[in-house]
Each structure stands twice: as C-alpha cells, then as structure tokens.
Amino acid sequence: MCAAMASEFSRPTKFPPGMFEAFQGAEDPAHLSRVAHDTAAALLSRVQADPDPEVVARLVAYTDEHGIDAIAELWSRASAKSLPGALWRVYLLRALIRQDPRSMSLAFQRGAEVSHTIDQVVAGAAIPAGPDEVVELADRILHGLFTGDFAVALERAAAFARVAAVGSASLADDADETDAVHPDRPAKLTTRAYRLTELADELTSCARLWRRDALD
Structure with missing residues (x-):
C-alpha cells in the first residue's frame, strides 16, 4: 500500500548533507530496519524533550522542501506497526492531502455526511472542511506527534483517513462510469477508499501499541 501511495507524490529528493550517510553499503534489511x-x-x-517551535515547524514542513521521497527513504520500509512506520504514515497522509486538498476535502465532507461515527469529531476538522481546512488539519496532526500526545495524534490521523475513505467510497458510487472524460474515476476512488481504510487501521494499531509502551 505505502509504495503505491508514495508513487503518487514522488518529487526530486534533496537530502541534507550527511543525513543518509548511514545508508552507504547498507543493503542488509536488518541494518536498514x-x-x-x-x-x-x-x-x-x-x-519532545525540547519542542522548539521553529524546529517543529521545520519538521512539519520538511517534505514541502525535500519531497516525500526524503522521508520514504528513511522510514517507508519499516513495519506498519512500528514507530518509523507510524511516522511515515502520518507524513504520507499529509502529502496526500496537500497534493490534492480539494478532492480530499470533498471526500472528508462526504464521509462526514454519510458516516454515523464520531470519527469526524476525533479528527478535529472544521465543518464544513474545505481545502484550506484539511491542509491546516494535516499540519496540526503532524505537529501533535512532536508536541502533544503521540497516540492522540495517531488516532486523529486514523479518524481523518476513515472518514475520507467512507467519503471516497460514496463518491465512487456516484461516479458515472460512462463519463468519457473520466471513465476510470470510480475505480480510482474505490482504490483510494481501500488504501485510506488500510492506513487508518495501521495508525489505530500504532496508537494502541504506543499506549501500551510497545511501539518500537
């Protein structure tokens, strides 16, 4: 799932000097892990020990400058139920939102309308959630990983993904497969709904492990 989603956000990678020196000659999967x-x-x-606002702001915006590939190189191959796996998934969700805030806000808004859970409340998005609101929410969730309750931030990200997944599935049902301009739209929306659901499940599992002090 992550490799497929990451391909949607590929940008030229600009690594800070020395950041990935540890990967030289590091083909061993155990070493990479x-x-x-x-x-x-x-x-x-x-x-978390010293949450300097400027440092946190740079971490939140890191992929804006360096591309999602910079984070993928470091954490994307880690287990879904691990600390690096959790960080990767939140960065990936933020990248997905920032790449197409209009469609993600539309999916979230539809999901909030048709779902009967408290996930939209847990996510903490403004209602109605337009493009600017979902982008701001993504930044707040990632910010919360470093300055707030880590498990709560993961749960908020999971809740957003679940609502957007429900909305994407609903929009797929509405899509007209005979549309000559976008004939593949239903399939794309259905695939995105599946991947967001999977992402939400993984983030929820990470939050539970963190609360048990078992997320390594």
Whole structure:
C-alpha cells in the first residue's frame, strides 16, 4: 500500500548533507530496519524533550522542501506497526492531502455526511472542511506527534483517513462510469477508499501499541 501511495507524490529528493550517510553499503534489511527505528526514536525523543517551535515547524514542513521521497527513504520500509512506520504514515497522509486538498476535502465532507461515527469529531476538522481546512488539519496532526500526545495524534490521523475513505467510497458510487472524460474515476476512488481504510487501521494499531509502551 505505502509504495503505491508514495508513487503518487514522488518529487526530486534533496537530502541534507550527511543525513543518509548511514545508508552507504547498507543493503542488509536488518541494518536498514535498525537505522529506521533508531532515527525515529531519536528524533521523537529529542523534539519532545525540547519542542522548539521553529524546529517543529521545520519538521512539519520538511517534505514541502525535500519531497516525500526524503522521508520514504528513511522510514517507508519499516513495519506498519512500528514507530518509523507510524511516522511515515502520518507524513504520507499529509502529502496526500496537500497534493490534492480539494478532492480530499470533498471526500472528508462526504464521509462526514454519510458516516454515523464520531470519527469526524476525533479528527478535529472544521465543518464544513474545505481545502484550506484539511491542509491546516494535516499540519496540526503532524505537529501533535512532536508536541502533544503521540497516540492522540495517531488516532486523529486514523479518524481523518476513515472518514475520507467512507467519503471516497460514496463518491465512487456516484461516479458515472460512462463519463468519457473520466471513465476510470470510480475505480480510482474505490482504490483510494481501500488504501485510506488500510492506513487508518495501521495508525489505530500504532496508537494502541504506543499506549501500551510497545511501539518500537
């Protein structure tokens, strides 16, 4: 799922000097896994211990400058139920929202209308949630990973993904497969609904593990 979603957001990668030196000659999967876990743990503990607003702001906006590939190189191959896996998924969700805020806000808004859960409340999005509101929400959720309750931030991201998944599925039902301009729209919306649902489940599992002090 993550590799497929990441392909939607590919941009030229600009690595800061020395950031990925640990990967030289690091074909060993076990080594790559250890580097992913160590960097995620070190980053989170460092920022939570001293949440300098400027540092947090740079972390939130990191992929805006360097591209989602910069984060993918570091954490995307980690287990879905791990600390680097959790960080990767929240960055990926933010990238998805920022790439197409209009369609994501439309999916979230439709999901909030047709679903009968409290997920839209948990996510914390403004109602109605337009493009600007969902972009701002994505930033607040990622910000919360570093400065607030980590599990709550994961649960908010999961809730947003679930609502958007329900909305995407509903929009797919409405889409006209005979549309000559966008004949593949129903299939794309259905695929996105599936991937968002999977993403939500993974983030929820990570939140539970974090609360049990078992998210490594």
